[in-house]
Amino acid sequence: MNSEKRTEILEIKNRFPDSYIKDEEFRGDISITVKKNKISEILKFLKDDENFHYNYLVDITCVDYLKLNEIERFAIVYNLYSHKNNSRIRIKTPVPENDTSISTVSFLWKAANWLEREVFDLFGINFIGHPDLRRIMTPDNYTGHPLRKDYPLKGRGEREKFKVVK
Amino acid sequence: MGIETLIKNNVLVTTVDAVVNWARKNSLWPMPMGTACCAIEFMGALASRYDMGRFGAERLSFSPRQADLMIVAGRVAIKMMPVIIRIWEEMPEPKWCIAMGACASSGGVFDTYTLVQGIDQFIPVDVYVPGCPPRPEGVLDALIKIQRLVEQDSIIKRK
Numbered sequence: 001m002n003s004e005k006r007t008e009i010l011e012i013k014n015r016f017p018d019s020y021i022k023d024e025e026f027r028g029d030i031s032i033t034v035k036k037n038k039i040s041e042i043l044k045f046l047k048d049d050e051n052f053h054y055n056y057l058v059d060i061t062c063v064d065y066l067k068l069n070e071i072e073r074f075a076i077v078y079n080l081y082s083h084k085n086n087s088r089i090r091i092k093t094p095v096p097e098n099d100t101s102i103s104t105v106s107f108l109w110k111a112a113n114w115l116e117r118e119v120f121d122l123f124g125i126n127f128i129g130h131p132d133l134r135r136i137m138t139p140d141n142y143t144g145h146p147l148r149k150d151y152p153l154k155g156r157g158e159r160e161k162f163k164v165v166k
Numbered sequence: 167m168g169i170e171t172l173i174k175n176n177v178l179v180t181t182v183d184a185v186v187n188w189a190r191k192n193s194l195w196p197m198p199m200g201t202a203c204c205a206i207e208f209m210g211a212l213a214s215r216y217d218m219g220r221f222g223a224e225r226l227s228f229s230p231r232q233a234d235l236m237i238v239a240g241r242v243a244i245k246m247m248p249v250i251i252r253i254w255e256e257m258p259e260p261k262w263c264i265a266m267g268a269c270a271s272s273g274g275v276f277d278t279y280t281l282v283q284g285i286d287q288f289i290p291v292d293v294y295v296p297g298c299p300p301r302p303e304g305v306l307d308a309l310i311k312i313q314r315l316v317e318q319d320s321i322i323k324r325k
Contacts, residue, residue, distance in 0.1 A: 138280060139245045146279050155279025162244045162282075 006030050008052060008089055016042055021071070021094075031090035036076070039093050040103040046080060046089065047108055054080035054089060057108075060115040062095075062123040066149040073097040074123065078105070095125060104130040122147035183320050190234070190260070191316035192222040194309070197233035197257060199250055202240025204267040204299040211302035221309050230256040235312060236289075237305075241269035242282045254289045260319060264308045265291045268298045 009023045012032055019042060021033040034042055046054040058079040065073055072094035080089050095102055104127040106112040116127045117136040124145035127133055135142060144156055200208060212218050212226070227233035230253045242250060254263070265285055268274035271294045273283035285291060292315055293308045 137245075151279070153278055158279055159244060159281070159283065162247075 008032070008046070011049075011052075012042060012045075015045060029088060029090065031092055033071070033075075033092045033094070036093045036095055036102045039076075039078075039091070040105050040108070043078060043080070043091065043105050044108055046091075052082060052089075053084040054082045056081040056083055057105075057111050057115070058088070060105075060112060060119060062119045062125055062147075064123065064147065064149045070094065074100065074125065076102060076119065076125065100124055101126040101128050103128050106130055121145070124148065183322075186321050187317050187319055190319070191313040193225075194221075194223040194235045194262075194312065194316070195225050195227040195233045196223055196235040196237050197230050197253065198226050198228075199236055199238045199253065200240055201238075201242060201246060202267075202269065204239035204270070207299040207302060208237065208239045208266065208305060211305040216302040216306060218306065218309065221306065221313065223309055230254075231258065233257050234261050236261065236263045237266055238263065238270040238285050238291075239266040239299075241274065241276055242285055243280050244282055245280070247282050247285070247288055250285065251288055260316075262292045262312050262315060263289060264293045264295060264305075264312065266295045266305060266308070267300055268296065271296070274298060 005023070006025070009030060009032055012034065013020050016034065016038055019034045019038045021035060023030060023032045046052050058081050059077075060079075061077050063075045063077060065075065074095040074097065075092050076095055078091040078093075080091065081087075082089075093102065102125060104112065104116060106116060106127075107129075113131065114136060116130055117132070117134060119125050120127060120130075120133055121135040121137050122145055134140070138146065142158060144151060144158070146155070198205065198208060210216060212224060218224050223235065234257065236254055236257060238250065254261075265271040269276060269281070270285050271291075273281050275298070277283070282288070293311045295304045295308045297304050
């Protein structure tokens with residue numbers, strides 16, 4: 001495997017030295033872990049840069065590393081794709097349990113709107129600046145964030161207390 | 167020596183119930199409430215190999231106001247249940263309901279935070295079809311059982 005780092009990693013290291021945490025490469029796919037404070041600037045740079053041109057937001061998702069000794073409990077994962085270069089990149093950013101807020105990227109990609117609502121609904125991550133941060137999967141009056149690892153599989157009585165209003 | 171001698175072979179004497187139920191049971195219009203993989207199997211039951219049209223139930227009604235048999239095929243989330251109840255209430259009487267598959271009948275393998283554990287908690291179910299998903303034969307069997315129920319119905323008093 002090529003031991004040289006991909007230019008995306010070098011550029012992010014150069015431009016955002018305070019945010020860079022680590023990078024990994026697996027079979028040609030790179031993922032870069034950055035701090036959450038400048039996440040929207042980093043994604044904007046990857047999107048708007050002439051050479052990289054990561055114009056397509058594939059997915060925003062979240063990982064709950066409960067009991068797994070990662071950097072922080074949660075990690076938001078941004079999967080980007082460049083139509084111009086036919087290349088993919090994954091940006092991970094750790095989010096601590098006691099401050100689950102992160103800047104929105106819905107002003108960069110329209111698709112981020114619903115993806116961030118999904119992450120908010122299921123993991124309880126608060127996207128600062130999101131235009132319409134409502135639940136999208138579970139019912140509007142639902143409490144709790146069911147994809148968190150400490151959430152019980154059968155729920156906290158939502159299913160049993162659920163009443164249909166006629 | 168009765169009226170038959172006067173009208174020869176031109177008239178059959180029967181009851182209104184028998185005629186109405188005969189018509190109803192052979193022209194059930196199902197409302198397909200397909201929410202998951204059971205709906206795919208239900209399509210198989212409708213298609214030419216199994217052909218629910220043989221029992222007069224091939225005309226799916228996507229308007230609940232023209233349907234008399236609701237077939238709930240698939241898992242139902244608690245967010246979906248108010249919608250199904252509303253559709254059920256929009257269907258005119260008389261109406262029947264089939265819970266198709268393990269999920270609609272009991273929640274199935276999805277014993278989770280958001281799934282209704284059997285739609286019979288909210289709407290009356292006449293026939294349950296086991297299976298995950300049921301074979302088309304199971305759907306046809308449920309349909310025949312519904313026809314047996316329709317036969318017992320009365321236009322004067324619903325049983």
